[in-house]
Amino acid sequence: MVRCVLCALWLVWCLGMGGCEATPELCPSGTVRCDGKCVDIRREQAHCGGCGRACTGDTLCVGGLCQKPGCPEAQPVACGGKCVNIRENTAHCGACDKACLEGQLCQSGNCICPGGTTICDSLCVDLLVDRRHCGACGQVCPDGQFCALGQCRLACPNATPFVCLGGCVDLQTNARHCGTCGNACQGGKSCVGGQCACRDGLTDCGGVCVDLQNDTRHCGRCGESCAAGQLCAAGQCVASCPAQTPDVCLGGCVNIQSDGQHCGGCGQICPSSQTCVAGKCSCTDGRIFCNNECVDLKSDIRHCGSCGLLCQNSRLCVAGKCICPETYTTCDGQCADLKTDNNNCGKCGDICIQGQRCVDGKCVLSCPVGQEACGDKCFDLKTDVNNCGACGQQCGLDGRCCQGVCVCGLCDSGRTCGTDEQCCSGACRKVKEDEDHCGRCGKKCEVFEKCSGGSCKIGIP
Numbered sequence: 001m002v003r004c005v006l007c008a009l010w011l012v013w014c015l016g017m018g019g020c021e022a023t024p025e026l027c028p029s030g031t032v033r034c035d036g037k038c039v040d041i042r043r044e045q046a047h048c049g050g051c052g053r054a055c056t057g058d059t060l061c062v063g064g065l066c067q068k069p070g071c072p073e074a075q076p077v078a079c080g081g082k083c084v085n086i087r088e089n090t091a092h093c094g095a096c097d098k099a100c101l102e103g104q105l106c107q108s109g110n111c112i113c114p115g116g117t118t119i120c121d122s123l124c125v126d127l128l129v130d131r132r133h134c135g136a137c138g139q140v141c142p143d144g145q146f147c148a149l150g151q152c153r154l155a156c157p158n159a160t161p162f163v164c165l166g167g168c169v170d171l172q173t174n175a176r177h178c179g180t181c182g183n184a185c186q187g188g189k190s191c192v193g194g195q196c197a198c199r200d201g202l203t204d205c206g207g208v209c210v211d212l213q214n215d216t217r218h219c220g221r222c223g224e225s226c227a228a229g230q231l232c233a234a235g236q237c238v239a240s241c242p243a244q245t246p247d248v249c250l251g252g253c254v255n256i257q258s259d260g261q262h263c264g265g266c267g268q269i270c271p272s273s274q275t276c277v278a279g280k281c282s283c284t285d286g287r288i289f290c291n292n293e294c295v296d297l298k299s300d301i302r303h304c305g306s307c308g309l310l311c312q313n314s315r316l317c318v319a320g321k322c323i324c325p326e327t328y329t330t331c332d333g334q335c336a337d338l339k340t341d342n343n344n345c346g347k348c349g350d351i352c353i354q355g356q357r358c359v360d361g362k363c364v365l366s367c368p369v370g371q372e373a374c375g376d377k378c379f380d381l382k383t384d385v386n387n388c389g390a391c392g393q394q395c396g397l398d399g400r401c402c403q404g405v406c407v408c409g410l411c412d413s414g415r416t417c418g419t420d421e422q423c424c425s426g427a428c429r430k431v432k433e434d435e436d437h438c439g440r441c442g443k444k445c446e447v448f449e450k451c452s453g454g455s456c457k458i459g460i461p
Helices: 002-017
Strands: 032-034 037-039 060-062 065-067 077-079 082-084 105-107 110-112 118-120 123-125 146-148 151-153 162-164 167-169 190-192 195-197 203-205 208-210 231-233 236-238 247-249 252-254 275-277 280-282 288-290 293-295 316-318 321-323 329-331 334-336 356-359 362-365 372-374 377-379 399-402 405-408 421-424 427-430 449-452 455-458
Touching: 399 421, 405 421
Parallel strands: 146 167, 231 252
Antiparallel strands: 032 037, 060 065, 077 082, 105 110, 118 123, 146 151, 162 167, 190 195, 203 208, 231 236, 247 252, 275 280, 288 293, 316 321, 329 334, 356 362, 372 377, 399 405, 421 427, 449 455
């Protein structure tokens, strides 16, 4: 009784002060409150895809996008006489004729650089490998040096051993040089084991990554289209969406609370490193979103301790701090590998002169790719007749060096000579014991001499 009296008194006071408002009603599943009303943003002309986004002219709201009549749902906007999807088309990103810069992606109608890259001189570049922007925009590596892990070096490290366009890369994981130099992964694919692959949950259909669970053009398998008026749900063509995936996006049944291709709304694509949680693209496992990718600030050399802080001079990121690796030595404030550092070869300050490189802590002759040092000169051990397969291994006057093996005759049909033989007068001769070719082709021993170990000697029985 006392509670009722108190409630009545509060109601009288509330109405008298003009401060009472009705509790807003809950909107049904699949609708959103806009201007005080529950509307379906997939079809509502005044709120297409979101509150306040009105379709104008002769466009209609279909699947949360303003479409021109005649364009398919997957490419709903007409630009320059062609139907395009302005959420992913780099020439019409977000609007007709709004083009992205070279190297950028169009994601959810916004031009962005791929994860791990930065805009320098109006281009998306990887500061870890771009020799024109090595470690920072405009920091150019000198001639003869490569960009490795954001630092100019004379040789590539083991972690990124291949040179592509002046940068040291790993062909197994680099999306711009996947498998071979210049083989860039397209359509949001990543490089896995030297092959361009779709992100988890997507399948490659004709070069495009699609979700077979909700794509009406590839429902359940590539090329399996649903009939007009049907939707794709869980890889099956259906008449209406089930409760688990109640939202319709581009003819497919999805859940915008968890779908990475439609996170929070149709066409809102999460970057490949993020997942969709409660309608928002989020990083997991304690990672932070930096430069369009999820990173671990405790170990990422490009974002060590905070976004954009790059560890330079061969430093690693450990517990959010840039430090020298255990096997490196600090020389003049820089991290140096005394086994490979041309400026600190064997010990701090020992510099290898031009034409040399540091190998196992010693300055040795620096040979071009495909050649090896024999003495003070470089040779191709696959073709050099005087250094065939190994330094000093001679093939003889008539021999050829074929892929590092001495051959008497033509490479594809001649006889292969042994390691102690040379091709002399059209035949393989054991030059360590042949009196007519002792030590080399044409060197004859006297009648009273014998050939032993490649030398003519007297008195040998």
